[in-house]
Amino acid sequence: MTTWNLEGMKKHVLMCNGSSCMRKGGEEVTVAIRDEIKTLGLDEHVHTSRTRCNGRCKDACVVVVYPEGAWYEGMTPDKARLMVQSHLRDNVPLQDSLVYQFEEGQLARTSHTEAIKGIQKNKDEKKESVKL
Template identity: 45%
Template sequence: MATWNFEHLKHHILICNGSTCMRNGAEEITQSIRKEISQRELDNMIHTTRTKCNGRCQDTCVVVQYPEGRWYKQFQPDDAPAFVKSLYEGVSYEPKVSHFYGTEKFERTNNTVEGVLKK
């Protein structure tokens, strides 16, 4: 098993690869994000992790960006170039579709389903 050196890491991207997201393009999204990172030689700055279900199946496909804790829904493979560019340029990325994100207080954009509270 590899041990990665995260000394220069600035962003950690979690890409949902749960069964619903996988049926809706998660593999292509994962590969498109990773391809952009690699082509721009940003592997030391941006790390990706495939996750299992993030509990937002109605929002497929879900991508989560840390350390900001920003959640994106309905992510598409062609969103990857602008998304990755926003990370290394430090500019805001507004996807073509609505997204939800968390800061100190979880905020939602219009038409975002609240979901079930965990007990």
């Protein structure tokens, strides 16, 4: 197995390769992202990782970019290449596919998304929120 030296990385791209995303072109999206990163010479500053299910199967194919915490839905190879150009190279998130992003230290749904909200993780309304 490879062990990468991650010093100097500015972005980390998590590409869902869970079963729902793979059925909707996850492999092709993964290849397109990695190919565009290489084409644009961003290898030294962008690390990519394949993941298993990211828990947003209805949004397949899902791609997440950190440190921004930008969650993208419905990624295709063409959208993936645009995301690399816009977000990874130019630091401008691809708004039409953005479902979540960090705002004030926590993930927030974008206002324009039509993606389903999903199941609430904290079902007990009385629980205190935890400061991290």
